[in-house]
Amino acid sequence: MTYTIHSKWYELKGMIELTNALQSKPTRELMARYKMKNEIIKQVIIQCQGFQDEMFGRLKGEIETHSLLYPMKFWPSSWYCSDRKRKYHERVQSILRGIPLIRRKLKPKPISSPIIPIILPGVNYTAESLVVSGELSKSDFPTRDNLTWFEKNAYADYYHDVMTYGSEHFVILLKTLFGDIKIEKKFSDPSVKAFDTLWEEQFHRISNQIAGPRYGKKDLEKEHYWMNEYGSFPEKVSEMIINVSQKYVGVLSYLNFLHVESGS
Secondary structure, eight states: OOOOOGGGGSSHHHHHHHHHOOOOOOHHHTTTSSSSHHHHHHHHHHHHHHHHHHHHHHHHHHHHHHHGOOOOSSSSSGGSSSSTTHHHHHHHHHHHSSSHHHHHSOOOOOOOSOOOEEEEOOOOOOOHHHHHTTGGGGSOOOOGSSSOOOOOOOOOEEETTTTEEEEHHHHHHHHTTTSSOOSSSSTTTTHHHHHHHHHHHHHHHHHHHOOOOOSSSSHHHHHHHHTTTTHHHHHHHHHHHHHHGGGTTTTTTGGGGOOOOOOO
């Protein structure tokens, strides 16, 4: 199904306005500590997209290789999401790719646009509800009553060009970008996890481009297994997230003068 998003929301100014209109209470409380909130939101969006750009640039070859193992749509989830059974999938996939009439359908599509174009930091509404409801098809601000809140334990959501980046990880990310907290070089570090969320939603976008959008429960099970558990690829991604995220500690420290001291 095709969904329309108004061109206004693809612009940086539109993203800032949409973020201000939809941000959650924890985000509003955090942003109240700063002057020139729009400038901070703008810079956060730029840094998020910069991180995604660098991640894809460094992992492009690995992703293209890993895409050859992307699960076939008709293949049962129970026969893919395990170390032993995925080998059957690999063998059948290899055989089918040897058949000219089938080879083209199983060939991964090129990744033409790996960076999420619309990022809304500190927003806890799902991207899916924003798009599917049709609220983004017009230039008016969305009606909150037509939207859906994040599921429990969700940190972000991606759907059709839009990523909402929830307040829990946004708070951590912003403090990291300002240099208020440091990153330990381990995947369990909260700041690394905040960057991992940016990558995971980007990887959903990349997956959609490789094989087309798949939103069925079993399709998502296979996709998550391919993304996070299949072979050595997830480990390489984790190491890259740890390494690349170090560059972003304090990248917005030059804006510290915008911080409003308590009681001021």
